[in-house]
Amino acid sequence: MDHNDTSRRHVRITASGGKADVEIDGKRVDPRAVGAYTITQIVGEPAHVLLHVTDHGSDQWSGMARVSVTDVPDPGPAAAVFLDAIDPEALEHAALARPDLGTEPHSLTKAMLTQLGEWARGI
Known part of the structure; x- marks a missing residue:
């Protein structure tokens, strides 16, 4: 990442509950x-904000952007480590x-899955 980029934008995110308002350079997104x-x-560096855009409101996005392409990590290994650490007796209780x-x-299974989540x- 080039931290010497001089074309900085002012981004303001106001989050409340499950909703967030995003502004870029004072313009509401x-x-x-x-x-x-x-x-x-x-x-010691400026913050990096990554917006995941949807198909809605696509006419709003124009101009130049720095694009990063990444792979979504496989949740399997992390889930396996988490599940290996679960005490079956504690989960049942x-x-x-x-x-x-x-x-x-299946209500016990549902309760166990909810508890694991x-x-x-x-929580």
């Missing part, structure tokens, strides 16, 4: 045009203690 965004920063545990078929997200 159509919320339908941005599917996601990531912000990274190396200490947590799932059985859930207030949303139902009585329908919450643990994976740090």
